Amino acid sequence: MKASKVWLFTIILLAGVILQGRAYAIDIDEEGDLEITGKLQSRISFRATGSEGFTFPETPQGNMVQQRNLGFLELNHLLLRQTEETPELKYHIKARLLYEGVYDYGPDEYRKVREANPDVIDEFKHDESIWEAYLDYQKGPWFFRVGKQNLSWGETDIYQLLDRINPLDNTFGGQFEDLDDRRIPIWMARGDYNFGNIGPISSLTLEAFLNPGWVDQEVAPLAPYGTPYAFPSPAPAVPVRIHKPEETFQNSRAGVKLTGVISDNYTFSLAHYQTIMDTPSAVLTIDPSVPGMVAQDLSYETVQVTGGSMCFYEPHIDSIIRTEVAWFWDEPVFIPEINLPALYGNFVTGEIPKTNVFRYMLGLDKKIWIRLLNNKSMFNFYLQYFGEYYTNYDKRQKLPVNRFPSGEFIDQERYEDKYTLVSSTTYMNGTLTPQVALVYDPEGALMYIPSIEKSFYPWIFKLTYYGITGHDDVSVGIIRDRQQVSFQATLVF
Numbered sequence: 001m002k003a004s005k006v007w008l009f010t011i012i013l014l015a016g017v018i019l020q021g022r023a024y025a026i027d028i029d030e031e032g033d034l035e036i037t038g039k040l041q042s043r044i045s046f047r048a049t050g051s052e053g054f055t056f057p058e059t060p061q062g063n064m065v066q067q068r069n070l071g072f073l074e075l076n077h078l079l080l081r082q083t084e085e086t087p088e089l090k091y092h093i094k095a096r097l098l099y100e101g102v103y104d105y106g107p108d109e110y111r112k113v114r115e116a117n118p119d120v121i122d123e124f125k126h127d128e129s130i131w132e133a134y135l136d137y138q139k140g141p142w143f144f145r146v147g148k149q150n151l152s153w154g155e156t157d158i159y160q161l162l163d164r165i166n167p168l169d170n171t172f173g174g175q176f177e178d179l180d181d182r183r184i185p186i187w188m189a190r191g192d193y194n195f196g197n198i199g200p201i202s203s204l205t206l207e208a209f210l211n212p213g214w215v216d217q218e219v220a221p222l223a224p225y226g227t228p229y230a231f232p233s234p235a236p237a238v239p240v241r242i243h244k245p246e247e248t249f250q251n252s253r254a255g256v257k258l259t260g261v262i263s264d265n266y267t268f269s270l271a272h273y274q275t276i277m278d279t280p281s282a283v284l285t286i287d288p289s290v291p292g293m294v295a296q297d298l299s300y301e302t303v304q305v306t307g308g309s310m311c312f313y314e315p316h317i318d319s320i321i322r323t324e325v326a327w328f329w330d331e332p333v334f335i336p337e338i339n340l341p342a343l344y345g346n347f348v349t350g351e352i353p354k355t356n357v358f359r360y361m362l363g364l365d366k367k368i369w370i371r372l373l374n375n376k377s378m379f380n381f382y383l384q385y386f387g388e389y390y391t392n393y394d395k396r397q398k399l400p401v402n403r404f405p406s407g408e409f410i411d412q413e414r415y416e417d418k419y420t421l422v423s424s425t426t427y428m429n430g431t432l433t434p435q436v437a438l439v440y441d442p443e444g445a446l447m448y449i450p451s452i453e454k455s456f457y458p459w460i461f462k463l464t465y466y467g468i469t470g471h472d473d474v475s476v477g478i479i480r481d482r483q484q485v486s487f488q489a490t491l492v493f
Contacts (some may be wrong), residue, residue, distance in 0.1 A: 010213055011043070041070040041490040043472070047228075048483040053404035053472060054232040055481050056107035056225065063226040063483060064106050067473040068172055070132070071097040087139030091147075092462035100124075100172065102228065113226035120224050132185045141194040148185045151209055153257055153271055154324060155309045156361050158420045158439060159386055160162040161324045162307045164275045165209070167220040175447070175468045175476060176484070185387060186211050186218045188253070206258040209273075213251035217244050219300045220278035232479065233402055236296065238284075243299040245276060266312040274304045281332040282400060283350035284340040294342065301352065304329040322363035322384075330354040333390070334400045336409055361385065370425075378478040379425045387417040401478055410473045417442060418475060431455040445470035445477030460490040 037312050059065060075093045082088035092110035103114040114121040117177030134147025154163030158179070172197040173182075191208035198204050211217075223230035223240070245251035255273020262268060280298035287293035314321050332352050336343060339350045346434045363384040370379050390397065390412075399407035419442075424435035432454050439447040451464035464487075468480040 001110075010388070011484065035076045036074065037076070037493065038071070038073045039492050040072075041488065043068045043070075043486055043488040045484045045486040048467070049481055050299050051289070052133065052481045054168060054234055056230075056232075056235065057113060059228070060109070060111060062101060063109070065110075066486070067106060068175070069097075069099045069101065087137055089135075089137055091135045092132060093130065094132035096129055098172075100126070103119040107454040108229070110226075114368065117224065117226070121227075121235045124224055124227070141196065142191070143194075144191040148187050150185050151186055151188065151190060152183070152184045153269065154326060155311060155322050156363070156384060156386075157382055158384070158490055159438065160231075160420075161359055161361050162269075162271060162305065162326050164278075164305060165211075165255070165273065168275065168278050169221060170228060170278075171221050171223040171227070174223075174479070176229075176449075176482075176486075179354060184218055184220070186253070187215060187225070189451060197403040200263055200365060201260040203477060204257055204258070204262065206256065208256045209254065211253035213245065213249050215252075215301075217276065219244055219246065219276055219280075222280070222298075228483070231401070232404075234407060239295045241285075241295055242280065242296060245300055245302055251253055251276075255305075266308045268308065270308045272306045273305070274302055277301050277303055277332065281352045282334070282339055283352060284342045284344055285349045286347055297459070298443040299352065303331050303334045307377060318366070319364040322365065323361065324363075325358070328357040333359045333394075334398050334409070334412070335394055335396045337396055338396055338408050340380060353394070355394075357390055359386070359388040361387075363390075373374075374425050374427065377426045377430075379423060382420075382422040385417065386419045386420070387415070390417050401473075403473055409479075415491070429455075439476055441470070441475035441477065443471065445475045445480070447476040458492050460492065462486075462488040462490075 030303050039430045043066060044064065047059050049065050051057075051060045073095045075434040076090065076094075077089075078090045080086055080089035094099065100122075102110045103121050104111070106358045106422065114125075130148065132148050132150075134145050134149045137144040150166050152163045153165065154161050156163065160168075160179065163179070166186055168179075168182045169184050170177075170182065170444045188209050188211040190207065192205050192207035195204040195206070196202075216275050223357060225233075225235065236491035253273070254270060255275075257269055257273075259267070259269040277300060280300045283297050283299070285295045285297050287295075305326055305328055307324065309322070309324040311320065311322045313319075332354050335353050338353045341348055341350050361384055366383075368381060373379075393414040397412040397414075399412050402408065403410060419438075421438045422435065424433055426433050432452070434452045435450070437447075437449040438453075446469050448467045448469075449464060451462060453460060453462040455461075465483075465485050467483050468476055470477040472478060472480050
């Protein structure tokens with residue numbers, strides 16, 4: 001993408017400043033059945049600490065690491081209103097334009113990354129696509145949606161549990177992005193049937209989806225080496241080959257979920273589905289037919305997930321309790337002696353070991369008056385505890401992450417847990433929102449994200465600091481040299 005597209009964003013943003021008017025969705029017809037909405041957003045981020053470890057390129061404190069520009073244009077069209085005789089029929093189309101400018105007018109180190117690998121970076125730094133496109137059909141208890149879409153079955157914030165259907169994009173912000181902004185829409189057919197009330201259960205609904213494996217499977221992309229949010233690792237010593245699942249029905253993303261409400265308070269769900277892992281599994285391949293031929297193969301493996309969730313209001317503590325559990329069947333793990341046997345003197349192609357993993361979450365949502373700080377709005381607190389347990393644990397299990405400077409792999413513990421907290425309130429009639437998010441790993445790492453957002457409709461401005469402290473070989477501490485401060489401007493219409 002050329003610099004002219006940067007000027008396009010700039011001109012549109014300046015036009016919004018000059019007009020200083022209220023923003024409205026555009027109704028094409030008098031009934032409002034055809035509507036166009038949109039959003040323009042620009043974000044600039046600066047590294048708050050200097051690079052260390054295996055982060056490449058070396059980025060001094062204060063250098064720009066992100067200048068991301070996003071544009072969304074949405075079309076919603078109601079074709080048919082539901083009556084006793086006819087169904088409701090409507091469609092939704094969302095176009096996306098993305099451009100990351102740090103490789104064109106950012107610091108020298110990122111322009112040099114582009115110069116060294118122009119084909120990969122030029123393709124990576126921009127995207128123009130139909131982001132979502134689907135058709136909705138609803139009549140009575142039946143609902144169907146067919147097309148490119150997102151589907152979330154989870155109850156968690158910050159980290160996923162049951163919410164593993166859509167692939168995640170970690171390339172333009174990594175863990176610093178909200179989950180909702182990282183999901184990549186995929187082509188699928190989904191539908192549900194509402195059975196209504198059955199005994200003490202109300203709104204009992206069965207839902208199913210299918211993302212067919214015989215189409216080109218969308219997988220979570222990997223950030224190219226040298227980009228700001230690539231995972232810290234040594235430069236590849238051998239060729240890297242990426243493999244998507246074979247285009248067969250057996251590799252489809254597909255599943256079913258049953259939801260309902262017990263005694264008008266306990267909202268529950270039970271689910272089973274197959275998905276594709278967001279992180280590919282690595283093996284070192286030795287080709288005996290080609291002397292000296294060694295390659296690292298990264299394969300996106302399928303995994304089946306069985307789980308459920310429950311959410312209810314507890315009047316004794318005036319809080320909402322949330323819980324979620326998930327059993328991951330035969331999930332790939334990393335054991336260097338098995339994945340990379342050539343590194344240990346056994347010159348054969350590696351294999352991908354697998355084991356079952358049990359993950360769970362317990363959450364509490366509470367609103368509290370703190371009148372000393374805010375006498376007009378309550379404070380919202382969202383506390384979560386996450387745990388995971390590897391059933392067939394092997395003491396040789398590692399994280400596929402290298403310690404600096406030795407290059408040794410970091411230990412994978414059999415049992416791991418972490419805590420998250422999100423708290424926010426509002427001032428100035430709801431137009432000013434301060435928030436803080438915390439992620440704590442008891443092994444010795446903390447991520448803290450304070451932010452403040454101000455709305456001047458149709459403008460929204462947000463200032464955020466992403467801080468990480470603690471050990472660099474556990475949880476979020478692995479990317480502790482990626483601390484940054486970001487400013488974001490959004491224009492909605």
